[in-house]
Amino acid sequence: MSAIRTAVDEERFVVAERLRRKLQSLGTPAFCPEESEAGSVGPALLCPIGPDDWALAAEAAAAQGCRWAAGWGDSQGESWVVNALLEKSGDYLLLRTVLPPGRNDLPSQTPHFPGAARPERHARDLLGLDFTGHPDGRRWIRHQAWGEREFPLRPDFPLAGHPLAVTAPDRGYGFASAHGPEVNEIPVGPVHAGIIEPGHFRFLAVGETVLNLEERLGYVHKGIEKLAEGRDPESLARLAGRVSGDTAVGHAWAACQAMERAAGVEPPERALWLRASFAERERIANHLNDIGAICNDTAFAFGYYQFSRLRELWLRDNLRWFGHRLLMDRIVPGGVAVDLPEEAASGMPAAIAALRRELDELKPILDEGTIFQDRVVGAGVLPERIVRELGCLGYVARACGIGRDVRERAPHAPYDRLGVKAVVRGDGDVAARLYVRYGELLASLDILEECLRRIEPGPLRTDWHDPSEHAEGLGLVEGWRGEIATYVRFDGTGHVARFFPRDPSVFNWPALEKLILGNIVPDFPLCNKSVNGSYSGHDL
């Protein structure tokens, strides 16, 4: 801290010192209670910071080993309120600054947290906030659908915008380039060759080896944050379930958790066990899908067909028991929309046992498939240092030895009663990401069994009551890709004033740019699938 002491005036040092103490106290069970007058948002302690100290706070937080977990702006009256969520050892701290009316600039936190780069660009494009000292001035979510000086999340910008008949394609982004007779530039997308979401990848390759990869995302930006404004809780949950279609449960749960914390509504016990069951079922369906797809990308058709068969059986059970293959709209504010039918309570143990048996049988086949192993072992290695710098989440972090898992580190009900242990491996390659997921399949089956054992008769839903004006809450849920952090603020009429869902992909997409370096271009689909970032959840 001595560098900071000499660099700043005394008044600012006081702020930094207070933050330092707060940050130091993170990780202790008593979460700096003596300073709790600052309040809290959901489970995060609120820490007000002056705008000029915004970078200083980030520097202090980085020095304390905090992870930068999310950042978003919010307009309140004439002022901007800017938030940055930090985490350490499962404790969350929300830095908040209020810009005086007329001011829209504050120092960038990106120099201290590289993972903040894209979220700050997102906020710049949508709110017109100016992060001084940000290393990248290029637009990010804004392509050409709205003007350079128009900012969709500002109150004066109408939801309908002022669109032209045809939006011009994105041009002049300023990709990194390299010159030389040996270097090839390979543009891919936004329309991809498979049945997947759109985005653009720009490779620089020497021969087959990837020298650089740059992602250009934002193609599926469909105005989710603006669309959320004015919705009632029920309708927000529906929208949240479509932030990323493969994470319908995760995002809906995080949004409902945020709204419930804001309103002080406690979902009943039975609903919590059902929510966890849905979340684990979603994790299993997606891991089965991706393991099959990884097999497919190595031309191991057997693996693709086996895992896609198991996934299909699993989704049919979802439909039969809970009414929707992807479990959309099953989680609602205050509880759940469907019960556990008798047929599911009696049929699920057998389905779980059958899947476990098949997984046990398939694993040695993957292990002994020499051609398969040759492709996945050592491919797309992500260094642990990058995971820490970017704040990567989920299986991407856990495959690099970093056991980030909300269910273990910051367990919310009902995980607080389950003692979930994160599945961790250390090699950081495609194989490690694959085997972390394999381990998670088995762990999720255990959790599902536990949910079935513990669930008791009871109501499915607590009556909703409108929260007070400015009531706000934070939802933190371990989605199948990793931590989902969702912020909701209400207006005075029980409707949503601000909704900001942060998908784990935000921090895992930049990791893909790093882990592909030095690999060959034909291994890109494999590396990409092992990460499987969400485009929709990122672009919002």
Added chain:
Amino acid sequence: MNKLLSKIARVGIVTETFKPLTDPELDRLGAELKATIDGRFAGSLAIRQVDAGSCNACELEIAALGNPFYDIERYGVHFVASPRHADVLMVTGPVSRHMQAALRATWEATPEPKWVVAVGTCAADGGEFGVNYASCGAVGNVLAVDAVIPGCPPTPADLVRGLLSLISR
């Protein structure tokens, strides 16, 4: 290798006829589909799927058509990598404004005769997103649409039904 072969032998063939998923009409459509594809498309119907802004749920269900239960290729239906090889554009999502030009370019790259199928509630009518500063809403707002398969997302069975009815016209 023994484990692999014995797994294959034990699982056997799971490909279903579509009887359990629907009614006798589908059998008729299935036969017609094959006949139509054989006659009008030289035995093979090529589909280029374009996600123009979806939440990805529709993609998951379209991709499921390739799993061994549905095995859509047995009807001569293939998902292809290039619009230049396609007879049908299968478009999902509300069309985001950022994808509008790319979708039009994909359509222009598809040779005549071509059909556009809007898949999913968002593609049908804008769904949860509608028309806004970032979204053009329904695919029909951007391209002339020949068929719509609604659903959020449509199940693989819905997709098969929708394709059959388009092809059998």
